[in-house]
Amino acid sequence: MHSETGRRPAYLRALERLFGARHGRLRDLFLARAAVVFLAVEETFLLYVLVALVRALLGRRTVGLLLRPMPIAVSPRLRYRSKRMVLRVMKRCRLVRTLTIVPFSVFPAFSAIADDWIYDFQLWDVTEEEREAVERLRRERRPGNRFVMTALGTQSRCKGFDLFAxxxxxxxxxxxxxxxxxxxxxxxxxxxHALVLEEAGGVAVDRVLSDAELLGAYAASDVIWCLYPRAGDHASGILGRAVQLGIPVVVRQGSLAHRLCTVENLLHIAVAPEQIIERLTGPLPPQNAAWGRYAARRFAQRSEVTLRAAFGMAPATAARNADVSQDVSPAGSPADAPTAGRAAPLEPS
Structure with a gap:
């Protein structure tokens, strides 16, 4: 777990750990024999399409992750409709694999624009050392007479901080x-809004947290705030780490996060903004570290199988796959480990 903000660093760390991925230079995008992976198709859509088609003609694989598939899947705007049409056509090419980070069961329309899906890396990237550190801090914690509700990460309107405060x-x-x-x-x-929170007796730590402080914040929390407005509905890093640690999350009713929690049976409280007092004064789900560990392992197993297939790599052994959420070494046996010349995915810099 790292305090560095943004999804891309977390995703690249996970790909480095599992597959030996590395940053790629511009020429690598077209010439590398290894599979190339775009970590955010939406940010470089035209480049993704161009690279994918050129590489397909050369018999080489390209993989793209859709981090915010909702607008492309359902928006009536012309720019999204055109992207939707392009992605549907690209699904016919076996060497191009577009993946969402949201299961199709959560939002079936995503299957029209993507070949497959994985679970967001931030739902299964907590290491065993980090998990043990949180458990140790929990044991040392002295519970007060009130529950601790924590909002983590950059505090903004997209993260619902105004409603929180x-x-x-x-x-x-x-x-x-x-x-x-x-x-x-x-x-x-x-x-x-930070001043409003503090004047009412809340606490606002207005700075970037260190990795150790982030672990401590999770350990000190009884429930994590993930009640984001529509503009922040794509954000899942804070939710993902809470899920892995077995901490309940507060989500907006009807959001993608709510659908994910319902489909995957994750600890959550679904709240409509107008019902916040009613819902948050009701029963809270108890923490369940064992369930969080199990969920993370299940998410990791499914996601690694999908990624290995997309990268054109041999399946990992069953025994190896069972431990993927806890092991920090590259996946597969030494003979099957990816190298830069064969199957290591690359990220465009």
Whole structure:
């Protein structure tokens, strides 16, 4: 678990650990014999299409991850409709594999624009050392007479920080039941909400957390705030780490996060903004570290199988696959380990 913000660093770390991935230069995108993976197709869509088609003509594999598939899948806007059409056509090419980071069972329309899916890396990337550190900190924790509700990461409107702070300040029932804790840099345009939170008795740590502090924040929390508006519905890193550690999450009712939690039977409380006091003063799901560990292992197994197939790699052994969520060495036996000249995926720099 790292305090560095953004998905790309976390994704690249996971690919490095599992497959020996490395950053690629521009010429590598077209010439590398190894599979090339784009970590955010939406950000470089035209380049992804061009590289994928050229490499397909050369008999080489290209893999793309859709991090925010919803607009492309359903938006009526012309730019999204055109991307939707292109991705549907590209599905006919066996050397190009577009993957979403959301299961099709969560939103079936994604299957029209992608070949397959994996679970978000941030749902299965917690190491055994990090897990043990959190468990150790939990044992040392001295519970108070209130639950701790924590908002982690950059605090912004996209992360629902305004609702987080205002709800705590407005409702005395929440202040009696919870300590609201915000850990992460507060966006300048929303700084007044941090003052509102603190004046009501909450805590705002307005800076980037170290890795150790991030682990400590999870260990100190009874529930994690993931109630994001539509603009932040794609964000899942904070939710993913909470899920892996068996900590309940608060999600917006009807959101992708809510659908994921329902489909995968994850610990959660679904809340509509107008029902926040009713839902958060009701029963809270208890933490379940064993279930979080099991879920992470299951997510890792399914995702690695899909990625290996997309990269054109041989399947991992059953025994190896069973331990993928705990082992930090590259997947597969030494003879099957990817190298830069064969099957190591590359990321465009």
């Amino acid at each position: 205002d709800a705590f300040a407005r409702f005395s029932a929440l202040r009696k039941r919870f300590t609201f804790l915000a850990c992460g840099r507060v966006a300048p345009d929303i700084a007044e």
